[in-house]
Amino acid sequence: MPVVGKSMPRKDALDKLRGLSRYIDDYNFSDILHVTTVRSPHAYGRLNGVDKSAAEKMAGVVGVITADQVPGKNSVPLVFDDEPFLAQGYVRFHGEPVALVVAESYEVAQAAAALVKLDIEPLKPVLGIRESIEESAPKIYGNDNVFSRYNVEKGNAEEAMKSAAHVFEQEYETPYQEHAYLETNGVIAVPGNEGTMTVYGTMQCPFYVHDAVAQALGRERNQVKIVQTTTGGGFGGKEDFPSLVAGHAAIVAQLFNRPAKLIYKREEDIIASSKRHPGLIKMKIGTDDKGKITAALIDYYVDGGAYATLTPIVLWRGTVHALGPYECDHVHIKSWGVATNKVPCGAYRGFGSPQVIFAGESMMDEIATELNIDPVEIRRINCYKVGSSTATSQIIDQSCGLMETLEKASEKADWAEKWQRPEQRSGVMRKGVGVSTVYYGVGLGAGGKHLDRVGTSMTIMKDGSVHCAIGNVEMGQGARTVLAQIAADALGAPYELVNVVEADTSLVPDSGPTVASRTTFMSGNSLMLAAEQLRPRLLQVAADLLGAPVIDEVELVDGKAFLKSQPEGKQIGFRELAEKLYAYRLMPSAFGWFIAPDSSYDKETGQGNAYFVYSYCTNIAEVEVDMETGEYRVTRITSAHDMGKAINPQQVEGQIEGGTLQGMGYATMEEIRHDADGRMLNNAFATYILPTTEDTPELDPIIVEHAYDRGPYGAKGFGEVPLMGVAPAIANAIYNATGVRIRRLPIKPEKILGLDK
Amino acid sequence: MSNVEFIKPTSLQDACEALMKPDYLAIAGGSDLIVKMRNGMYPNLKGLVDISGLPPLNTIRTDENAVIIGSGCTMNQIAKDQLIKDYFPALAKAASTVGALQIRNSATIGGNVANASPAGDTIPALFTLVADIMIIGCNGRRQIPIVEFFLSPGKTKLAPGEIIEGFKLLLRKTRGEFLKLGERRAHAISKINMAVSTWNDGKNHYRIAMGSVAPTVLRCREAEEYLESSEQLDDNTIARAAEIVSETAKPISDLRSTKAYRKQMAGVLLKRALQNLR
């Protein structure tokens, strides 16, 4: 493998470094219209009308668009299709789009938006999980405020709990998290001939946008084309939300038959776009005297916000993973995604898992403390190994490097040296260490398996360069680079000649979303399928040129073909092969279509093979706490990850470092606040506090490779995992330093000192 | 925003005249003003008067027994100035904690004071150094002791047409400390900040001021007097002084922190500052 497993330079690095990459706001079209959004100032209310007259009279204003003018169906297609493009009848969260102001300039559109008068009769909003599930709560969704619920039942946990030697019971709470991608949401919709529409923009899931624009306009899929532009980060935040933004711009473009540009300001991006779901987790765990888990009862609630959007799927992943990577014969997990009058929550790196991981991994630490067991040791006792059975009774049959991540991380971090009980520590500045172990089902799993397929179109151009169109996107994670490495080696082409382009819905069929750490695995496999078809044609040409009777006698590696029997002999270069391929009139294109390995799920009991394979990790966090101010520094995080195979080790390390930092923000400072009426208070970077480079700890990534036999070169997928277990590792380290247990994120100095009220 | 007139005066007099017009504002580094404009806090703004290039505002100079810090001096300029570091360490330290490097290259001390945020980091330091604010207007100059300058958050005694020309500090060697607690290690508005300066002219003097614990920066007279009347700065004295400032602090709970935390931290910060100065 000439390039797989090597840290090849990123395809997009130089342009980004030099500021040459063009993002959506850098594009323009002549005769373009500018759009701004008028939003609900109330969390909940009856929308009696919209007075557009003053805004429409302003010079430069072209129109004000409301729900009644949506040409197609006024609902964003997703799981339940319950979110409207523009509010109609009711407004259900602070920041909900009600009208679109269309003008000749951005400034005029902004100014006119302030003149649109909304006639809203405020209603009492429902603002939290506990409030929403109360019997007496006003019903804002269905007859119980529950969007969806799941049940995972293995053995008989209620009975087993009765005979457990020790029973531990705790509640944990986790906050919102904002994605804070550098590039805010933005699109340009351009109408074409015969009712066609092209939408360019920053996004993660062009096929979701495709569905949404077609539905908003009432057009056929072959009249709508979505082109992803260089995307400045997504992290899940651009999974479902760009559908709404693109719908808005496309509606305007169609109504006025002119290109329409809609770019969000940071403040409206934070107020209106999806976030990580706040979570409430109630855990009851039974163990034997040695710390082996014998029974688990877990109730998991997430705050879905005003519309279901992705809540049902986010909840499913969290539910399945709620116990963590621990063997247990008796498990009962119940979960609820509840409605509130707040911004709809959606995907964020980890997708419903970080909440339960915080709970589960904190709980493991609490159990270890109570039973006087080293926290690393209690994981050795319980962790998955090949042959273990998960909470859904799936047998882990291969590719399980969890124990190796535990051993490698604890050794590298010097755990045995550093760990001691909090009572043994003293002084104003106290150090602590904490551990967490994580597993993560790669891909969409049994819950989303109908979407788990991807296409690739691969063409060898006349000059030998290779053009690959795929169904997943590059959003900064390095997909184009890693996939080009896979394609190059699979084909035998030189890496420099292989290019994987940004997604375009007219180049490949619906390949599902770019989420769930599925891109390297899914698109990688699909590229290999395409390469498998092209390679024999190249070998045939090479055999001919080298005078070999059969293609089996020819090798093609790294852009050079030669006789297997004479590796040092005559070589044919890739460009010459391509030229001859065309001269021989062989088909230079191929199509790959990869369907995910099977998974299964029983609706009643939640039992089955939830995901086709899992990735694993161990995090060890080290902190130093100032006992007088409660301030602390996360000094080092050691993270060992099993992702099957590191196609590009540097990219893997980059993912570990970036994800770890996001996880640190979640653990230590990030928090969305609302006032008593449900208005978001800190929708700006001055008040939504994220870590900066000054807060960055020493990061120590470790790669562990337990190959998966269905993965491209053994790779599984792991992009989300680095974030997921960081918060409990830090919380456990804080406990280890101070003896203070934080069960409600973020871990603020005020909480450590008990001065947070 | 596009209809705002931008004026670049060539003299202080011209600047003052331009600022006489209603809805015209001075702009120095712009690190507070631009943010506020973007947040829609000046919907009627008509003009900006850019005072950043006016030479007399950009220097630190001595004048007989005083040091005059021009209002247009940036945080980095102040933090790196040898005279300030030697004579007024509390101010040098405060300036060096503002924002991050890029902000410190544009943020001015005049803007920090005129913006009148209760969390402005150089303000407590200037309190402890007994600074006089030198003001110039169309009708001449006047001086106000900094402790009298602030009325409420964002409100000062500056009249229309007036500009802060600089800050006048007695040329006197002080020792000092500045400490702050924020939500992260850079780009953090203080949850609480505290400056302490001390000097000896035959007798020990202490000045203590803290921010983010009241609508304007608070001078802690009671603790100052207690320290000045104490024989020595031993642990008991420090502990008692810390208790006093904790009582003096009148904070509220807001997005950044809580009342209880701020009150307790007032004592912790004073204790640490005094320990460092011992």
Ligand SMILES: Cc1cc2nc3c(=O)[nH]c(=O)nc-3n(C[C@H](O)[C@H](O)[C@H](O)COP(=O)(O)OP(=O)(O)OC[C@H]3O[C@@H](n4cnc5c(N)ncnc54)[C@H](O)[C@@H]3O)c2cc1C
């Ligand atoms: C990212 C970021 C981080 C920050 N971090 C900190 C921090 O850690 N600590 C802190 O204290 N502040 C911080 N600030 C706030 C700001 O940088 C400071 O208050 C700065 O000193 C303001 O100075 P300026 O020159 O930029 O003022 P400007 O924004 O130009 O002006 C501020 C106000 O003062 C008026 N003004 C300016 N100069 C004069 C003058 N000479 N006479 C009369 N009026 C005048 C203006 O009309 C305006 O009302 C931060 C700001 C940002 C954007």
